[in-house]
Amino acid sequence: MGMMAPIAEPAELKRYSGLQRAATLMLALGQEHGAPIWELLSMEEIKELSSCISYLGRVPAAVVEHLLLLFSSEVSSMATLHGSFDSAERLLVGVLPPDRVREIMEDIRGPSGRTMWDKLSNVSETVLAGYLKNEYPQTIAVILQKLRADHAARVLSELPGDLGTDVIMRMLRMDTVQKDVIQEVEQTLKSEFMGNLARSQRRDPHEAIAEVFNALDRTTEEQMLAALDDRAPESADRIRALMFTFEDLGKLLPAAVQVVVRNSNKRELALALKGAPDDIKQLFLGAMSQRAGKLMQDDMAAMGPVRARDCEEAQANLVRLTKNLGDRGEILLVDSKSDDAMIY
Structure with a gap:
């Protein structure tokens, strides 16, 4: 058998750990071809691999093709695989006794899927x-x-x-x-x-409205609040107090700003900071390395004049990212209703 020409590794493959690559391979092999391999694994290895399959989600065809190159010459026609609890369970049913499958799936999911x-x-x-x-x-x-x-x-x-x-x-x-x-x-x-x-x-409806307003573009948000000022000024004030706005980014701790910067789209961050007040601009630039800060300033200067609407949209996306990071407990947010810092 002749030597096969090396195939270029797909860029997406770098996102997959060794365990995820093994899970993709086992999912692609299915019951018939995978059974001899499953039988050689320990209970802990089966649990680990099954758990990984359950959370695998959608796998790009290029990744599947690369991983299965030595197993099949026809995999290039495959679209995608989809790892899920159901596919993991179906795979195990044909390989292991029902009681072992039930034990493994309950361990992955929890008794009611967690x-x-x-x-x-x-x-x-x-x-x-x-x-x-x-x-x-x-x-x-x-x-x-x-x-x-x-x-x-x-x-x-x-x-x-x-x-x-x-x-x-x-x-x-x-x-x-x-x-x-x-x-x-x-x-x-x-x-x-x-x-x-x-x-x-008994959730305060003002909190729900504040979350909705946080997701609005600035123009619509200001119009809505102005209308509320006329009809229900007390409610408008309460909603403003509950909202997390772009200006609140200035209250973030430096460590939190670094996390936001790491998770942000750099082009969009530059656009958001270009129209930002100086204190927020300096806070974010100060959270970067000297080189990264210089590159960010160069990017902002190279943009030239930008539409206010585009700037506001980028700022709204930065607020949304920050709020999401706070909701996941990855950063410390400052509660606008008090002077204390708290994790949302």
Whole structure:
């Protein structure tokens, strides 16, 4: 067999880790060709690979073709693969006994696809603690163990002192929780708590409107607020206080600015800063290396005159990026309603 000419590595391949490449390969091989390989893997390796397949998402055809070059000469006609919980489960069903498949998929997904616990982690700690304080300490301990550590800590601090201590003691003594216990707790939370969550939260409508206004272009936002000033001035003032605006970027800590800069589109950042007040401009340039700051200033100068509308759109996108980073807890935002810094 003659030597094959080396094929150029697709640029997208660099985004995939070794584990993701292995997951793509196993997904592409399918049940028939992949079975001998799956049988040689340990339980932990199967879990790791299956988990990676579950979160793989869409894989470009060029990546699949490159990874399968030695396995198939016909893969070039393949469009894309799509890794998901379902495709991972279908793949395992033809390879492993049903009980092992169920155990692996539950370990990846959680008993109810983790959606219950994801939702619970987004519930205000005050609301959640208000519900949990009427539950048995053992039940509270099970729930807190399933939450993110930061959210569990906030819920714990909202519980009455004696109850909080009792819950901690039970968490310390708790062994591995049986799946049927977790499922029972989940079912109770779904039927008794999540169903009534909307009434429990009583979210201030001004907060929802402030989020909508944050997403508006500046001209429409100013028109809406001006109209509200005439008809409901108190509401307009409250919405302004709740909004996170471009001017609020000036209150970011330098470390947060560095994260925003790293995550931003540099061309769009230059456009946003070109029309920014000097304090914000200097804050962002100061968060860059000397060379990067000089390049950014050169980019702004090279733009020449720009339309105010384009500048405002770039600034709105920068605000949206900053808010998203704050919502994910990756940066520290300053709450416009107080002088304290807090993570949103």
